[in-house]
Amino acid sequence: MTVTLEHYLVVSALLFSLGLLGVIARRNLLIIYMSLELMLNAANLALVAFSRFNNNLNGQVMVFFIITVAAAEVAVGLALIVALYRRRQTAHVEDLTTMKL
Amino acid sequence: MTQEMLFYIFAFLTLACGLLVVANPFSRNPVTSAMFLVLTIVGLAGLFVLLHAYFLAAVQILVYAGAVMVLFLFVIMLLNVKEEERRKIKRFGLVAGVICVGALAFMFGKAITDSGLSANLPAPTLEGVTAPLGKALFQDFLLPFEVLSVLLLVAMVGVILLSKKELK
DSSP: OOOOHHHHHHHHHHHHHHHHHHHHHOOBHHHHHHHHHHHHHHHHHHHHHHHHHTTOTHHHHHHHHHHHHHHHHHHHHHHHHHHHHHHHSOOBGGGOOOSOO | OOHHHHHHHHHHHHHHHHHHHHOOSSOOOHHHHHHHHHHHHHHHHHHHHHTTOHHHHHHIIIIIIIIIHHHHHHHHHHHTOOSOOOOOOOHHHHHHHHHHHHHHHHHHHHHHHTSOTTSSOOOOOOOOOHHHHHHIIIIITHHHHHHHHHHHHHHHHHHHHHTOSOOO
């Protein structure tokens, strides 16, 4: 059977759910952050699939912007994680329970 | 190899590596998860090529696998995070989380397959090559493009400020 839009969207939905599972179930900050990136990539796949099957280029332009914003966000987020690790010496979510530094 | 077979191969690769990022039964090292995330991104680039989005596939490999994941690995090595230590797992919380995510995934899947999206679509003819994408980016989307450059500048300044040892 030919590969239709729904196939790509199901792959995107499953990838998003895997990322969500990672954010919920893992307790290491870096792995939670990587699962977040997985969710962003799933959204990218959905956008490109829609762009192709609706013959509209705007989806691909939006993915271009999302990739750039994700790169900037990863830089800032990792700088925050490094600063937090320097202060608390831990990258485990269960140790970071207070907002006080 | 037909296109359908390639789609199934790349989709399986992407989902399997995505699962191994999140739940690896063999090693709890963050470096292993980062490596599998790189493989997931490569699988996604393959899916982009199958969707005729050639420029985006190249950008995905260059930026995501080549810059973002390298940054992740730098930070993992810098923090020297070794194995995630085995703490007491709250089993009820874990099971409840897995059930909730499974239910959400099932809802997504049902909504997608029952929606009849592909019923009245015309034949796909869009080719995501560089020239039309560049035209769209620099003509219709010029303002977001310029704002994005300011965003990157702000991110850079923020990172430099956040990584100072003492804030005076």
